[in-house]
Amino acid sequence: MAAGWNQTSGTFREGPIDENTFWMLFNYVFSDSSAKRTTYKFGLIKSILDNLFNSEGEDCSLFISYENLFGKFSENYWNLVTKYHLKQMLSDGKSEYSKIEQLFMTLIHEEPSFAAIPFTSIPETKRNSIIKQISTECRRNVIGALHRDFQDCLYAFDLKGDGIFLNTYAFNFMLKYKVEIEKLNYYAWAKFLEKINDESVVVKLLEKLELATPQRDNLSVFQQVLYKEFEQYNCFYCRRKLHEIHVDHFIPWSFIKEDKLWNFVLACPACNIRKSNKIPRMEYVKLIQNRNDDLRKLNSAFVQHQFKTYKPNLISDMWRYAQSGGFVLM
Numbered sequence: 001m002a003a004g005w006n007q008t009s010g011t012f013r014e015g016p017i018d019e020n021t022f023w024m025l026f027n028y029v030f031s032d033s034s035a036k037r038t039t040y041k042f043g044l045i046k047s048i049l050d051n052l053f054n055s056e057g058e059d060c061s062l063f064i065s066y067e068n069l070f071g072k073f074s075e076n077y078w079n080l081v082t083k084y085h086l087k088q089m090l091s092d093g094k095s096e097y098s099k100i101e102q103l104f105m106t107l108i109h110e111e112p113s114f115a116a117i118p119f120t121s122i123p124e125t126k127r128n129s130i131i132k133q134i135s136t137e138c139r140r141n142v143i144g145a146l147h148r149d150f151q152d153c154l155y156a157f158d159l160k161g162d163g164i165f166l167n168t169y170a171f172n173f174m175l176k177y178k179v180e181i182e183k184l185n186y187y188a189w190a191k192f193l194e195k196i197n198d199e200s201v202v203v204k205l206l207e208k209l210e211l212a213t214p215q216r217d218n219l220s221v222f223q224q225v226l227y228k229e230f231e232q233y234n235c236f237y238c239r240r241k242l243h244e245i246h247v248d249h250f251i252p253w254s255f256i257k258e259d260k261l262w263n264f265v266l267a268c269p270a271c272n273i274r275k276s277n278k279i280p281r282m283e284y285v286k287l288i289q290n291r292n293d294d295l296r297k298l299n300s301a302f303v304q305h306q307f308k309t310y311k312p313n314l315i316s317d318m319w320r321y322a323q324s325g326g327f328v329l330m
C-alpha cells in the first residue's frame, strides 16, 4: 500500500510556501515516483481545480466540502468509465477495476438505461448515494495519500470532517497556474491510461479527459434572475436593448469550469458570438464587479447561495490568470 493511504487527518504547513516548491511538488505527483495503482490522484487534483471557485472563507484557509469535491470527481469518472470505457486501475492480479468502476457497473447492471445518460440526469437519490459511496471510498484511499505526496503544502483534512481546507498559498498558486496544472495533470493521467487500456479506447485520449467535465446547456435559471429579477434589459457589452437573449460566461467556461451567477451576464447574440471563448476587455472587469456589488443585494435565497463563495477580487484575479494562461482579449 502506498504511504499515506491510512492517514485519518493532516494539517498544512504554516508560513509562506514559494512557487518553486509548488512546482516541485506537482511535478513529483505527476511523475512515476509518486505511487499510483489507480488514477484517483489525478482525479482528485482535477476536482480540486474544478472546485477552486466553490471554496468558502478567506485569509488563511479555504474550505471545499467533500460533497462538492466528490460530486465533480464522480461526474468526471462517470464519463470516463461509462462513456469512454477507460479503465482506471492497474490490475493487481485479483481485480481489474477500481472501486469507482465497480460501483458504476453495479448501478448500470441494476438500471441498464443509465448507461446512456449524463451523470447529472441520474435521479437525485441514486446519484447522491453513489457520490456518498465514492466519497467514503476515496476519502479513505486518496485524500491522505495526496496530502502526504504534497508534504503538507496543499490542504489540511480530517476524514471525519466535512471537507478539506486549502492552504491559501496553494489556492493562489493553483488559481494563477490553473491552465498549466490542468494540462500537466491531463498529460500524466493520459500516460497512465495508455499503459492499462487497449489501443481502441485511447484514441483522442486528451480530448476525452477534457470533455469529462461537461458544460451545462440549460442556463435558463441564470437568465431568469438577471433579466426578470435584476432587470438587465440591455446587452452587457454593447448596451443595446436585448431582443434575443444569450447567457454569457464573463470569464470563459473553459477556464472556470463552473456555472456561477456572479460570472454570468446577458448579451445580444452578436456580442456573445464575437466573444466566444475570449475574455472581455479590462474596462468590463470593473463593470462586472460593480454589477456584482448590486446583484448580491437582491433579496433571494438563490442569489445569496450563488454569492457564498464570491470574493471581491475574484473576477480581476481570474481575468489576469486567464490572460496569462493564453486566453485572448475580445
Ligand SMILES: [Zn+2]
Pocket: 235, 236, 237, 238, 239, 240, 267, 268, 269, 270, 271, 272
Ligand atoms: Zn451586444
